[in-house]
Amino acid sequence: MSFEITDILLEEIKVHVNNEQDATLLELFEDMHHADVAEILDEVNWDEAVYLVRLLDSETTSEALMELDEDVRERLLDSLTPKEIAEEVEEMDTDDAVDAIANLDEEIQEAVIEQIEDEEHKADIRELLQYDEDSAGGLMAKELIKVKETWTVAGCVREMRRQAEEVTRVHSIYVISKENVLLGRLSLKDLLTTSDTKTKIAEIYIPKVDSVHVDDDGEDVAKVMQKYDLEAIPVVDDENKLLGRITIDDIVDFIRDEAKEDYQLAAGITQEVEADDSIIQLTRARLPWLFLGLIGGVGAATIMGGFEDILKEYALLFFYTPLIAAMAGNVGVQSSAIIVQGLANDDVKGSISNRLLKEMLLAALNGLILGIVLFGFTAVWYGDFKAAMAISISLFVVIIMAGIIGTFIPLFLDKRGIDPAIATGPFITTSNDIFGILIYFWIAKLILF
Amino acid sequence: MSFEITDILLEEIKVHVNNEQDATLLELFEDMHHADVAEILDEVNWDEAVYLVRLLDSETTSEALMELDEDVRERLLDSLTPKEIAEEVEEMDTDDAVDAIANLDEEIQEAVIEQIEDEEHKADIRELLQYDEDSAGGLMAKELIKVKETWTVAGCVREMRRQAEEVTRVHSIYVISKENVLLGRLSLKDLLTTSDTKTKIAEIYIPKVDSVHVDDDGEDVAKVMQKYDLEAIPVVDDENKLLGRITIDDIVDFIRDEAKEDYQLAAGITQEVEADDSIIQLTRARLPWLFLGLIGGVGAATIMGGFEDILKEYALLFFYTPLIAAMAGNVGVQSSAIIVQGLANDDVKGSISNRLLKEMLLAALNGLILGIVLFGFTAVWYGDFKAAMAISISLFVVIIMAGIIGTFIPLFLDKRGIDPAIATGPFITTSNDIFGILIYFWIAKLILF
Numbered sequence: 001m002s003f004e005i006t007d008i009l010l011e012e013i014k015v016h017v018n019n020e021q022d023a024t025l026l027e028l029f030e031d032m033h034h035a036d037v038a039e040i041l042d043e044v045n046w047d048e049a050v051y052l053v054r055l056l057d058s059e060t061t062s063e064a065l066m067e068l069d070e071d072v073r074e075r076l077l078d079s080l081t082p083k084e085i086a087e088e089v090e091e092m093d094t095d096d097a098v099d100a101i102a103n104l105d106e107e108i109q110e111a112v113i114e115q116i117e118d119e120e121h122k123a124d125i126r127e128l129l130q131y132d133e134d135s136a137g138g139l140m141a142k143e144l145i146k147v148k149e150t151w152t153v154a155g156c157v158r159e160m161r162r163q164a165e166e167v168t169r170v171h172s173i174y175v176i177s178k179e180n181v182l183l184g185r186l187s188l189k190d191l192l193t194t195s196d197t198k199t200k201i202a203e204i205y206i207p208k209v210d211s212v213h214v215d216d217d218g219e220d221v222a223k224v225m226q227k228y229d230l231e232a233i234p235v236v237d238d239e240n241k242l243l244g245r246i247t248i249d250d251i252v253d254f255i256r257d258e259a260k261e262d263y264q265l266a267a268g269i270t271q272e273v274e275a276d277d278s279i280i281q282l283t284r285a286r287l288p289w290l291f292l293g294l295i296g297g298v299g300a301a302t303i304m305g306g307f308e309d310i311l312k313e314y315a316l317l318f319f320y321t322p323l324i325a326a327m328a329g330n331v332g333v334q335s336s337a338i339i340v341q342g343l344a345n346d347d348v349k350g351s352i353s354n355r356l357l358k359e360m361l362l363a364a365l366n367g368l369i370l371g372i373v374l375f376g377f378t379a380v381w382y383g384d385f386k387a388a389m390a391i392s393i394s395l396f397v398v399i400i401m402a403g404i405i406g407t408f409i410p411l412f413l414d415k416r417g418i419d420p421a422i423a424t425g426p427f428i429t430t431s432n433d434i435f436g437i438l439i440y441f442w443i444a445k446l447i448l449f
Numbered sequence: 450m451s452f453e454i455t456d457i458l459l460e461e462i463k464v465h466v467n468n469e470q471d472a473t474l475l476e477l478f479e480d481m482h483h484a485d486v487a488e489i490l491d492e493v494n495w496d497e498a499v500y501l502v503r504l505l506d507s508e509t510t511s512e513a514l515m516e517l518d519e520d521v522r523e524r525l526l527d528s529l530t531p532k533e534i535a536e537e538v539e540e541m542d543t544d545d546a547v548d549a550i551a552n553l554d555e556e557i558q559e560a561v562i563e564q565i566e567d568e569e570h571k572a573d574i575r576e577l578l579q580y581d582e583d584s585a586g587g588l589m590a591k592e593l594i595k596v597k598e599t600w601t602v603a604g605c606v607r608e609m610r611r612q613a614e615e616v617t618r619v620h621s622i623y624v625i626s627k628e629n630v631l632l633g634r635l636s637l638k639d640l641l642t643t644s645d646t647k648t649k650i651a652e653i654y655i656p657k658v659d660s661v662h663v664d665d666d667g668e669d670v671a672k673v674m675q676k677y678d679l680e681a682i683p684v685v686d687d688e689n690k691l692l693g694r695i696t697i698d699d700i701v702d703f704i705r706d707e708a709k710e711d712y713q714l715a716a717g718i719t720q721e722v723e724a725d726d727s728i729i730q731l732t733r734a735r736l737p738w739l740f741l742g743l744i745g746g747v748g749a750a751t752i753m754g755g756f757e758d759i760l761k762e763y764a765l766l767f768f769y770t771p772l773i774a775a776m777a778g779n780v781g782v783q784s785s786a787i788i789v790q791g792l793a794n795d796d797v798k799g800s801i802s803n804r805l806l807k808e809m810l811l812a813a814l815n816g817l818i819l820g821i822v823l824f825g826f827t828a829v830w831y832g833d834f835k836a837a838m839a840i841s842i843s844l845f846v847v848i849i850m851a852g853i854i855g856t857f858i859p860l861f862l863d864k865r866g867i868d869p870a871i872a873t874g875p876f877i878t879t880s881n882d883i884f885g886i887l888i889y890f891w892i893a894k895l896i897l898f
Contacts, residue, residue: 031657035676067676188637208480226705227484227516229698231680248697249678255701256675259708260790266715267786267873268779275791275804279811286783287815293779294819297772298826304768311764318760318767319753322774323746326882329778330717330742330875334735337716341709342724355724362728366736370743377747424716426779433775
């Protein structure tokens with residue numbers, strides 16, 4: 001399908017780097033796609049990567065740097081001087097430039113900005129650095145093509161040629177007033193199909209254009225762009241003045257990151273980690289949730305200790321605690337996952353009480369089926385009708401409770417403005433384990449004694 | 450930010466529909482964005498939705514239909530005649546048209562296709578229906594702009610104007626030979642900035658263009674488009690002939706669906722369901738995993754029954770089974786989630802044995818910390834040094850085992866060509882519960898007796 005980076009190629013590059021064969025290297029990297037350059041930077045060792053970044057022209061490396069994992073990019077930049085970083089940043093679109101330098105030490109960041117030669121680029125980057133990373137302002141780029149409504153088609157094409165130099169991709173052309181107020185858009189297609197070049201832009205532009213406010217949440221921007229299938233959306237301030245634009249590729253990354261975060265939270269991993277992170281990083285992300293599980297387990301053990309008196313007569317009950325805990329956990333995770341996704345996609349409709357009622361019915365149906373199966377098995381296997389009854393009825397009740405908790409917690413968190421995704425995974429499993437075991441022994445005791 | 454659908458508006462629409470006030474309705478819906486029309490179709494009742502689809506012009510409703518959930522769309526289409534469906538399909542891009550009719554009964558599908566008036570559209574749809582839904586062929590649309598290398602810029606612009614009528618969005622212009630072999634691309638920007646209209650396309654086009662083969666897997670297409678930040682990619686056959694193109698918006702949906710599927714599998718939900726699906730649908734998606742949990746629980750109970758002889762002396766051990774099971778499950782889910790994501794993003798490098806070794810070290814570190822904490826607590830709380838020792842050492846071993854199983858299973862499934870996402874969630878939790886409890890009692894017995 002496309003270019004493959006082989007071990008042989010990597011070996012060759014390493015040899016050339018170590019022999020400082022710059023001419024050969026430059027030839028090798030000529031015309032290489034920046035995504036492939038990024039892959040190579042990721043595969044060679046540290047010093048080799050720094051050597052390559054210094055050697056290759058910034059046009060190639062600046063784009064390659066943006067393809068790298070954030071932590072790899074940061075470490076690479078740390079090995080460069082502010083002057084060298086500025087050369088890379090000079091080549092980047094403003095939104096990428098800001099992402100690249102956002103996490104540098106403040107002093108270095110300032111030194112880098114100082115070294116940027118293009119004054120407009122410098123000012124744009126300073127402006128973008130002010131916005132919150134997850135807001136529309138933090139996602140937008142300053143590069144866009146804008147034309148004034150008073151221009152003619154010919155003047156517009158001329159001016160666009162100039163602006164297009166700086167803009168990697170032309171999506172829409174925004175039409176503004178003299179005061180930079182966003183009025184509408186002009187599609188390239190329309191511009192192409194207008195044959196009279198003296199036509200005024202005011203006559204052919206589309207006065208309807210979706211926009212987002214600079215302080216809007218990135219997640220909301222993603223939703224609007226997806227809903228209306230937009231490839232770019234302009235960003236405006238309180239006075240509807242055009243500040244920048246957000247393109248779909250930034251949103252794709254945003255969607256992926258969000259999905260990844262939700263998935264990891266559901267699996268009990270707090271920070272964003274990857275398979276190749278260090279053992280210390282991975283431990284830091286995983287241990288807190290395991291501690292939670294440990295506390296839950298000790299809680300469950302304490303509850304069971306409180307029911308020690310029934311141990312002599314009904315040891316069987318104690319054998320079924322892992323089953324009860326597992327079912328409570330599974331049902332809780334299922335219910336919460338459905339709610340969390342529904343909330344993310346904005347399709348949880350109706351009141352909380354309706355939602356809880358539905359989940360209760362659903363859990364009751366599942367609980368009934370599973371309870372009957374378990375009753376059949378335990379009654380036949382142990383020949384103890386009463387104990388089988390106690391275990392199965394408890395299971396039924398525990399499943400209903402687990403479904404309600406699993407539905408309620410994410411809805412509650414969402415109402416309080418907390419990310420409901422935190423409710424899937426260990427949090428719900430642990431609380432359901434404890435509640436499940438408590439209810440189980442209560443009911444069993446009620447039936448058996 | 451944009452248009453909001455209020456309850457008042459919905460009520461108004463319902464009244465107009467029930468009074469068959471067509472003129473008022475048409476006025477209300479004039480200029481409304483198709484995504485908003487879709488939202489309204491989703492909110493009103495069935496007959497009202499069908500009424501609206503019949504009333505509004507197909508240009509609006511065809512796009513709105515594509516925004517609806519697949520099952521809602523299918524039910525709506527089922528209420529229309531083949532002739533009416535054909536009118537909607539006529540307005541759709543070929544890729545959407547195929548998605549819309551792919552799941553209709555074969556006879557109805559054929560009847561719909563027969564009614565399509567545009568012969569080219571008809572042939573295109575027939576062609577696309579042959580491809581596998583998840584392949585590049587299944588994702589692509591036939592609408593694209595192609596120009597021949599022998600044309601001049603002026604001829605090209607003229608021809609493009611004609612083609613652009615049919616193409617919603619112009620991304621790239623593809624350059625082909627006389628035999629329809631893909632040669633390269635031409636950006637609109639370049640076309641705009643070429644002032645001499647007599648220049649031949651052959652002189653200005655970019656001979657480098659990424660493409661995918663029609664049989665490539667959709668997931669791979671998504672990866673390439675993301676890696677190279679492409680907004681559209683051409684699809685070719687064995688002879689490099691241009692068949693169609695895939696645009697980024699189709700890939701965004703694909704990425705979201707994939708992420709959703711993985712998330713649901715991790716939460717123990719088999720089929721794609723949503724919060725608003727019926728109780729029966731939800732039960733069908735959830736019950737199989739709960740059954741698995743039930744079997745696991747019965748297995749655990751049976752294992753514990755086998756250790757009944759130590760119950761009299763060390764009841765304590767039995768109180769800690771939920772803790773052991775929970776920790777085994779949590780560690781397993783964490784490990785598998787990291788591997789599953791790594792596999793999905795293609796950044797699991799190195800051999801399986803290295804991966805297992807790393808996970809073992811990681812689990813050992815976590816297990817050591819958690820084991821020491823648990824030992825401290827149980828030794829002080831119960832004053833039974835030996836039992837505390839047995840529980841903590843078992844926890845340590847169980848965590849290591851859980852990490853290994855959680856790492857190995859998804860890697861193994863992936864090697865066998867099975868979606869590794871199935872390994873997160875109930876599958877790993879259940880198997881780790883059973884193994885965990887078994888190991889726990891073995892080790893405890895070894896230490897205590």
